[in-house]
Amino acid sequence: MEYKIGLIGCGTVGQGFLEIIENKHEYLRDQFDFEPKVVAICDKIKGTILIPEGINIKKLLELLNQGRKIEEYLEGEANQAEGKETLEIIEEYKTDIWAELTYTDIETAEPATSYIKKALRTGKHVVTSNKGPAALFYRELSKLAKENNLFFRIEGTVMSGTPVFNLFERDLAGNTIKEIKGILNGTTNFILSKMEEENMDYDVALKLAQELGYAEADPTADVEGYDALAKITILSNVFLEGNIKPSDVKREGITSISKEDVLAAKKENFRYKLIASTKKEADQIMASVSPQKLPISDPLAGVMGANNALNVELDLMGKITIQGPGAGKIETGYSILTDMLAIHYHLSK
Ligand code: HSE
Numbered sequence: 001m002e003y004k005i006g007l008i009g010c011g012t013v014g015q016g017f018l019e020i021i022e023n024k025h026e027y028l029r030d031q032f033d034f035e036p037k038v039v040a041i042c043d044k045i046k047g048t049i050l051i052p053e054g055i056n057i058k059k060l061l062e063l064l065n066q067g068r069k070i071e072e073y074l075e076g077e078a079n080q081a082e083g084k085e086t087l088e089i090i091e092e093y094k095t096d097i098w099a100e101l102t103y104t105d106i107e108t109a110e111p112a113t114s115y116i117k118k119a120l121r122t123g124k125h126v127v128t129s130n131k132g133p134a135a136l137f138y139r140e141l142s143k144l145a146k147e148n149n150l151f152f153r154i155e156g157t158v159m160s161g162t163p164v165f166n167l168f169e170r171d172l173a174g175n176t177i178k179e180i181k182g183i184l185n186g187t188t189n190f191i192l193s194k195m196e197e198e199n200m201d202y203d204v205a206l207k208l209a210q211e212l213g214y215a216e217a218d219p220t221a222d223v224e225g226y227d228a229l230a231k232i233t234i235l236s237n238v239f240l241e242g243n244i245k246p247s248d249v250k251r252e253g254i255t256s257i258s259k260e261d262v263l264a265a266k267k268e269n270f271r272y273k274l275i276a277s278t279k280k281e282a283d284q285i286m287a288s289v290s291p292q293k294l295p296i297s298d299p300l301a302g303v304m305g306a307n308n309a310l311n312v313e314l315d316l317m318g319k320i321t322i323q324g325p326g327a328g329k330i331e332t333g334y335s336i337l338t339d340m341l342a343i344h345y346h347l348s349k
Helices: 012-023 025-032 057-065 070-074 086-092 112-121 131-147 165-171 186-198 202-211 226-239 259-267 329-347
Strands: 002-008 035-043 047-050 097-100 125-128 177-183 270-281 284-295 307-314 318-325
Touching (some): 002 012, 012 329, 097 112, 097 329, 131 226, 177 226, 186 259, 186 307, 226 284, 259 270
Antiparallel strands (some): 270 284
């Protein structure tokens, strides 16, 4: 089954997704009868192209790798996107699924939310790894999707492509989630690990996290705990029937923890981790993000590098811990693919 795909934003995640579907297109077609045809890419900085017969992904990725503009793909031919706003393209252009991959704005969730609403109001499914719309407007957007018989999927918003929503919504359906505790930010976990394991300075480790595509556009969001806060807000609202806003969550980042603190803790067999947690108490969500000094025997203390982990307490299954990549180009690119495959699975039933 062929799907016309549009990408809004073509940074690290978008390029990771394109790389995967380019390398695995035969496997995806033969194994799942899934044939993604990328027909639109809209990027505020790199440019916009609309190619109804499908973009040659290899050629596009080569351009992007050379730091060139997306429009150069057209080699001087007329650009159908000329003079059109992204919202206009989302509304008018023939697509089946839009992947919304612009930068997270945790305060306004814009322009992503407007893009998502436009797509859902004009008959297109949406998948996103953007934490803004999921943290601020999850209920409203899933309702809008349902009313229009469409899907709004957010697997990439928490733990990149490591399954969280798919796992708890489908495979562990029937359980009631009581409490969630985890490491939800790859960048800070990477920095803390590098300081301890390689005696690396904070600034050097942060720079490396940026180079590896883990950090947010503005890494303050990572190190001050805003990214983990967005994620625990999403989990509270999706799994604990909460209706909280990011401002309802107590937050502290890792900037007060020095390399000396990390090394001193190591000597005592402890490890600092940025822990996000949420639970419901008397119908109220209690959520927080803060650095904690965990004994080395704690399962979360063993999670190193850009990995994330979630420890979830369920009424029927007790405690389940999942661990896996929490950030990265291919890892988050994969979350976009897994959501598209889920949509394909439902539509082809
Ligand atoms: N900046 C985020 C992190 C990316 O480091 O976890 C994945 O959401």
